[in-house]
Amino acid sequence: MTISIDDIKRLKNLTGVGLTDAKAALTEANGDFDKALEAMRKKGMTKAEKRGEREAREGVIGSYIHDNRIGVIVEVNCETDFVAKNEKFTDLVKDVAMHIAASSPEYVSVDDIPTEIREKQSAEFTEKVVAEGKPADKAPMIVEGMLKKYFAERCLMDQPFIKNPDQTVGELVKEANAQLGENIVVRRFSRMQLGEIA
DSSP, rough: OOOOOOHHHHHHHHOOOHEEEEEEEEHHTOHHHHHHHHHHHHHHOOOOHHTTSSOOOOOEEEEEETTTEEEEEOOOOOOOOHHHHHHHHHHHHHHHHHHHHHHHSSSSSGSSOOOHHHHOOOOOOOHHHHHHTOOTTTTHHHHHHHHHHHTTTGGGGEEEEEEEEEEEEHHHHHHHHHHHSSSSEEEEEEEEEOOOOO
């Protein structure tokens, strides 16, 4: 089993641990990147996640205008004014704003989905699964999978990043979190398209 240096670097960037720890985790997971990342999370090894508990009150409000037809305003927070002025941070904000313009998410994350929307969608999917004649004991699991996929397409943090579809926007933010050493949070956004009624 060979472990690529690219996977080691990617795991290091996502978690904020050293190269040795990243390589050890990949070796333990037989080269399976997702398994290695999950194992590190379970062990609490991801420094980025520990940072998630710290308050992010600084940051910037970024914007992106596409072809004078689509406009986005996004608030991205960090812990210090120093990081808010860092080029990597401002580039991240621009990238997130551009992604929002292109992909039109409805929510920042799954946590932002109102309960009534979730319940309404769950009822629709349950009805569909029953109508298709799927086994009753499997229906809740099937519906859960359908809900996960449906909302992943509508939540900014779960969408594949437009500049690198192998990475979600959430992973992009975690990577910046690890590189900059601070908790970074996409707080809110607003997207407008010419001729659209809110």
